[in-house]
Amino acid sequence: MLTMDYRMVDVLNADQLEVGDLIGIAGEVVKVIGIAPLHYGFNIGVENEFGEKDFIDISEDDRFELFIFE
Numbered sequence: 001m002l003t004m005d006y007r008m009v010d011v012l013n014a015d016q017l018e019v020g021d022l023i024g025i026a027g028e029v030v031k032v033i034g035i036a037p038l039h040y041g042f043n044i045g046v047e048n049e050f051g052e053k054d055f056i057d058i059s060e061d062d063r064f065e066l067f068i069f070e
């Protein structure tokens with residue numbers, strides 16, 4: 001089984017997120033695959049390490065831990 005180790009390197013505001021970022025959401029590290037602006041924030045597409053994709057609405061005030069592979 002392949003295990004990936006991540007290291008937290010920064011905390012980003014919602015408006016600083018970019019496609020390809022690895023961020024922490026609900027105790028899981030996911031990759032940002034898309035960002036769309038909304039009237040009240042953003043809708044981000046994310047993909048976990050198993051290839052499962054999801055879309056999440058976030059507020060402009062939300063902050064996210066930024067990770068890198070170690």
